[in-house]
Amino acid sequence: MQNCYIPKSKEELIELIQEAVQESLVSVQKENTTNKYQDEIFSKKQAASYLKISLPTLSLRTNEGLIKASRIGSRVLYYKSDLDKALNNSKK
Known part of the structure; x- marks a missing residue:
């Protein structure tokens, strides 16, 4: 006790x-x-390469809200965990 x-x-x-x-x-x-x-941070170019999609497709998916982006000043950055979530959601 x-x-x-x-x-x-x-x-x-x-x-x-x-x-x-x-x-x-x-x-x-x-x-x-x-x-x-x-959590690793990617630029637009690195994120597109990681996802194996083009930069215009990455921008389109980001604007649609399917891929979460973060802004620091004028830079658009992507967390690897957010990219992995987007990949997992697209496979469903």
Whole structure:
């Protein structure tokens, strides 16, 4: 049987809850940051080559919303995970 800790005051309970929530948030933020930085980023030309389609087809599919693109300034970039999702959806 596990030991249970019962807070002695309302303030102590609030503090315990806040600590638990903070730890959970930090954990989720680390996971999201790690996944984002591990994801490869492609230019338009690289994305078209990866998908084995032409640049006009890539632009068309992006405008149709079938392939998700990200903008940084005037540059259009593609995350590899988004390209893989588009490939998986097209196979269905």
